[in-house]
Amino acid sequence: MTLADPRLAASTHGPFTPSVFHVVGRAQEAPDVVTLALESAEGRPLPFKPGQFNMLTAFGVGEVPISISSRPGHGPLMHTIREVGAVTRALCRAALGSPLGVRGPFGTDWGLDDFAQSDAVVVAGGIGLAPLRGAVQALLDRAGLPMGPRRVVVLVGARTPDQLIFKRDLEDWSRRGQVAVTVDMAEEGWEGNVGVVTHLVDQAAFDPNRAMALVCGPEVMMRFAIQALIERGVLPTSIRLRVSLERNMQCGTGLCGHCQLGPYILCKSGPVVTYPQASRLLTEAEL
């Protein structure tokens, strides 16, 4: 038996021992982005809430934190992964049937129970849409119900049209809510918007007094998106504005401290934090 043998990981359970899941589906979202559908080898679904993340292990290569991109209670566990290094490359190239290790779920969630009768405004940039996918699906399912949002607005930015992820979801969501997509660069033939995602905030139809916003993407994008939301009249309070932050999550349990951001250990206090928690951290250099 070697370190690469998944049976070793499956033999014991604890916060640092991954459970074995098998790849039961894969979708190429963009040239360097893949969504993997995973099912437990032990037949035990993983309970989680939108916004949380798991530590995924490519056996023999390493472990990385990846946001959950599916909705709880609906089919297999899904993770959307961008290939940026050795471990994510191994995960992105995992074939159907491959075993992967899963530890989690870890961290805070988007708190969707607070969205009753609100205008839910979701702003995502690049692969930042991944941790919001399950939230959007859950919000759309609840839209119009007494405990659900009044309306759902999804604003998405990407670098180029071919870098847009979840294209089929975006089409589906546009039939059930308001969806606007923009890209930074495009060639002739693209009929959608060209410009920064913050521009969509100015154009979107929502009531700022009812708006509750979820924002995820590169931190500079989040900073400017939040600024645009506040300029539209969205109150910068804990309940109204939430963002998802990322740092170097490693243990997932708050012990190792690698993901410390100012006063927060993000694997436990995050990744989803309120804007009042994040506002200073988003503008402070070297944090």
Next chain:
Amino acid sequence: MSPSTASELGAHPLFASLSPSALERISTFTSHVAFQPGDIILSEGGTAEVFYLLRRGKVALSAHAPGKGHLLVQTLGPGETLGLSWLFPPFLWQFDARAVELVEALAIDGPGLRDKLEGDPGLGYELLKRFTPVVLERLQQTRLRLLDLYGDRARADGHGLGQP
């Protein structure tokens, strides 16, 4: 021009809360226009003699790059202003503008309004205060795009908590 044109001008964000007399003065240079999908509204290098207050539809700004065809620079929609070059020398369009959808707009005669503003500095200053934020917003958006937020330089700074 009819009072309704003045009120239509006042309903556009660029001229919101402008005084009725100022709207009346601008309305004398204003006409209603429409463009079908695919129509070229502005051509790069052409004389900038007009600007448009968009009321409906989408317009794509583009530049031609040898070997790459037309690269889209920005899209504009209802409530936005198309055409800034009419206000600044050398009064030449810097980009092509094409209607992506049926576009309805108020077209304002640039040279006529410029002449008017030369003799009406109060109105001229008021319009500059309204055009400057448009220019500033376009500059800020351009700076944001220069950061290439989702591109190769930001690969490890995307989201998804992805570590190498």
